[in-house]
């Protein structure tokens with residue numbers, strides 16, 4: 223008999239899973255104005271709100287914490303981290319930050335001015351928010367295949383390079399300073415970007431003399447997809463693939479709270495010393511000294527270890543197998559899920575799930591709320607609420623797809639938990655005919671509204 227594969231780790235410490243009654247959850251979600259970001263963690267049974275910052279660190283990461291060097295300048299933990307980053311990415315010029323958006327903010331402080339156009343694939347919401355806050359205009363050039371949720375196109379995170387070239391050609395140099403590609407493409411369903419696509423972007427960046435940066439929170443999952451889906455890469459190691467991926471970019475920003483399996487941290491890294499020198503000034507203003515930006519030495523040490531573990535092929539194989547386990551169970555129950563499955567999450571097609579709820583009443587948010595009431599599973603809306611309003615007209619933006627995202631934290635839940643989640647969603651699916659109205663917005667902030675907005679039933 224062929225022996226089954228299993229997780230390449232065992233569990234040393236546990237924390238409780240909270241259970242609750244349906245009546246309690248109905249009250250809690252109403253008190254939270256139907257916004258799951260307003261729930262407390264004790265009100266949640268299985269938390270699939272995000273895979274960000276909620277992974278389980280290993281014993282080696284915890285012991286690395288104990289060896290952290292908290293020197294203000296020249297901390298050995300920084301040099302340890304820098305060595306690992308250079309080994310994995312090839313970038314020599316590195317400084318830490320406390321989170322991904324902080325790293326983005328520093329990059330944008332150097333690269334972006336008011337009125338700039340920033341082409342890329344679909345930017346992550348806070349990256350887009352930071353650009354719009356600076357009155358720059360992000361342009362989403364993701365391939366059209368990404369909109370077809372059911373086609374098995376292997377790299378739906380790719381950029382359409384004809385569209386990208388049109389934008390570069392038709393805008394004067396001073397309006398475009400850089401291209402940003404997010405790997406994997408979270409907003410398009412955690413879908414990967416192929417090596418061929420990254421190579422083509424490099425070619426265009428050179429031709430039009432603009433910089434090219436990778437927003438790299440899920441860089442290792444992207445490398446896994448290249449290895450398993452792109453011709454010519456099956457025999458290459460994850461390390462080799464990563465070095466090639468990063469070789470096409472001028473620099474990167476990183477939220478360390480995803481593939482680096484940390485609860486905090488991030489960094490910015492460049493190939494070029496001059497760019498580093500310009501950016502590091504802003505790191506000093508916003509985050510701290512060049513070698514201690516925003517995170518303690520102990521976290522830099524744990525991050526260095528997390529970078530190794532997050533890029534380990536056995537770990538990546540087991541992570542991907544859990545994502546597929548949940549996706550396949552949902553499919554088996556007839557639930558419309560985007561395919562191929564993304565790297566960190568399963569995305570449910572909320573419009574097909576709840577066809578009686580009009581787009582203007584936020585069907586994905588309705589489904590998020592129903593899944594919570596059914597079994598205490600917290601998921602997130604990736605639809606019109608997250609897409610926010612057009613910064614100029616202030617009208618609601620309705621993206622092509624209304625998703626409910628089930629993001630899976632790293633090394634936290636077992637496949638039994640995933641089986642429970644699938645059963646909860648199936649129960650909602652069985653009663654979907656009774657769900658025919660949605661929400662209206664009661665209160666919203668000027669930008670990044672979805673974190674705090676308040677809703678009421680129509």
Ligand SMILES: Cc1ncc(COP(=O)(O)O)c(C=O)c1O
Pocket residue numbers: 274275320321322323346348404408437438439440477478479487488
């Ligand atoms: C591409 C990308 N960048 C940044 C972040 C967030 O960074 P942080 O968790 O450090 O706030 C995320 C979170 O999902 C992300 O998908």
